[in-house]
Structure formats: structure tokens, C-alpha cells
Amino acid sequence: MLGSVDFTGTTVLADLEAGIGTLTRLHQAGVDAVLIVVEATPKSIEVGTRALGLVIEKGFGRVVVVANRVRHEADLATVRAAFPGVEVVGIPDDPAIVEADREGVAPLDLSPDAPAVLALVGLAESLLPSPN
Amino acid sequence: MRVAVTGKGGSGKTTTSAIVARVFGRHGLAVVALDCDTNPNLGISLGVGSVETERLLAMRETLDDESDDGGGDHAPGWDDLLDRFGSDAPDGVRLAVVSRIENPEPGCL
Numbered sequence: 001m002l003g004s005v006d007f008t009g010t011t012v013l014a015d016l017e018a019g020i021g022t023l024t025r026l027h028q029a030g031v032d033a034v035l036i037v038v039e040a041t042p043k044s045i046e047v048g049t050r051a052l053g054l055v056i057e058k059g060f061g062r063v064v065v066v067a068n069r070v071r072h073e074a075d076l077a078t079v080r081a082a083f084p085g086v087e088v089v090g091i092p093d094d095p096a097i098v099e100a101d102r103e104g105v106a107p108l109d110l111s112p113d114a115p116a117v118l119a120l121v122g123l124a125e126s127l128l129p130s131p132n
Numbered sequence: 133m134r135v136a137v138t139g140k141g142g143s144g145k146t147t148t149s150a151i152v153a154r155v156f157g158r159h160g161l162a163v164v165a166l167d168c169d170t171n172p173n174l175g176i177s178l179g180v181g182s183v184e185t186e187r188l189l190a191m192r193e194t195l196d197d198e199s200d201d202g203g204g205d206h207a208p209g210w211d212d213l214l215d216r217f218g219s220d221a222p223d224g225v226r227l228a229v230v231s232r233i234e235n236p237e238p239g240c241l
Contacts, residue, residue: 032134043140
């Protein structure tokens with residue numbers, strides 16, 4: 001759908017299926033930026049690494065690795081080491097996100113000032129098209 | 133601009149997608165959030181609630197049933213699909229569940 005629908009004038013945010021299956025079927029025309037969400041675990045990094053390989057191979061453009069649930073500096077270092085030369089944004093492990101999930105509400109509404117929420121807001125703002 | 137969010141299951145894609153989508157909306161972008169997961173719950177993270185999120189999935193499955201029946205001589209336009217199967221989330225975000233419950237690929241068989 002990303003490649004076949006005319007989304008002119010619209011900003012599309014696609015939350016892909018877990019894993020990289022969908023990513024393998026996307027082609028360059030469909031994507032301007034990819035966020036690869038990983039945790040500082042070998043399994044998560046492995047999926048992220050495969051995703052990065054696909055993104056580079058398909059020439060999708062801007063890539064950001066989102067290092068999620070960072071508990072300490074070592075977690076962030078682990079992710080940075082796994083994705084050298086790639087922009088990495090760290091999101092802290094945050095009970096506010098867990099709480100929002102438990103309550104079935106948006107973290108942005110429940111805890112707008114929570115560290116993880118603020119970090120994700122910052123990430124989003126860094127993706128905004130720059131005014132020309 | 134088209135942004136795709138990927139990663140291992142449980143890594144936080146949906147939480148990330150939801151906040152990014154709403155921030156885009158707050159900055160005046162016309163945002164369409166696509167939930168491509170076969171177990172879609174982006175709506176909950178966006179703040180539309182679980183009832184509405186379930187309703188969206190039910191509508192999507194209706195579309196799957198219709199197309200399986202070979203219904204329609206023309207594919208619905210994107211605006212039509214959004215009107216029928218989309219939902220309004222906070223901050224002007226339009227949400228659509230686009231995953232299709234297809235026959236699972238026999239990867240483990």
C-alpha cells in the first residue's frame with residue numbers, strides 16, 4: 001500500500017508488522033524514512049541489524065535506530081556499537097509507558113512529561129520536514 | 133513524507149509510532165497512521181480506545197470478506213477506504229487498520 005497509493009500532501013506513519021517480513025516487500029518508492037526500534041538485547045539487535053541491511057539495500061533514505069527501554073548508559077552503548085555510523089536515539093525505560101499500556105490509554109495523554117514520552121516527542125520533532 | 137516503523141515484536145514500535153504520529157499532527161501535518169500488524173492495536177496507543185480499535189479491525193475484516201467475494205469492479209480509492217475504515221485519533225491523526233488476515237505463510241510447516 002505504501003508504494004501503490006497516492007499519498008501526496010499526506011504524511012504517512014506505518015506501524016509495520018513485527019519482524020522484517022513487510023520490510024522485505026517494500027520498495028524504495030514507498031518509504032522516505034525508517035525507524036528501527038530495538039532494545040539492548042541480542043535478539044532485538046539481530047532483527048534490527050537485518051532490518052538495517054534491507055533498508056540500506058533498498059535505499060529507503062533516512063534511517064534512525066530507536067534504542068528503546070534504555071536503563072543505563074551501557075544499553076545505549078550496546079546499541080550504538082551494533083549500528084555504527086547510524087543515527088541512534090535513546091528512549092529511557094519508563095514506568096509511565098507501562099502504566100499507559102496497562103490502562104489502555106495513550107502515553108502522550110497519561111504522562112506527557114514522562115522522560116520516555118519527551119524523548120519520543122523529540123525524535124518526532126527531529127523528523128519534521130524543515131521549512132524551506 | 134512516508135515513515136515506516138519496524139523492529140522485533142515487543143520492542144516498542146507501536147508506542148513509538150503513536151507518539152510520532154500525534155506529534156506530527158500537532159505540528160500541522162495531515163497524518164495518516166497505518167496499523168499494519170495482524171494484531172492491530174495502534175489505536176490504543178494513539179488514544180482512540182480499545183472499543184474503537186476493535187471496531188476498526190472488524191471493519192477491515194469486512195473489507196477482506198468483500199474482496200474475497202470478488203465484490204466491486206473497481207478498487208476503492210484511498211479516500212474512500214479512509215472514510216469507511218478510518219478513525220479519527222487525537223491531534224488530527226487519521227488511523228486505518230490495513231493489515232489483512234491472510235492465510236499464514238507456511239514458514240513453520
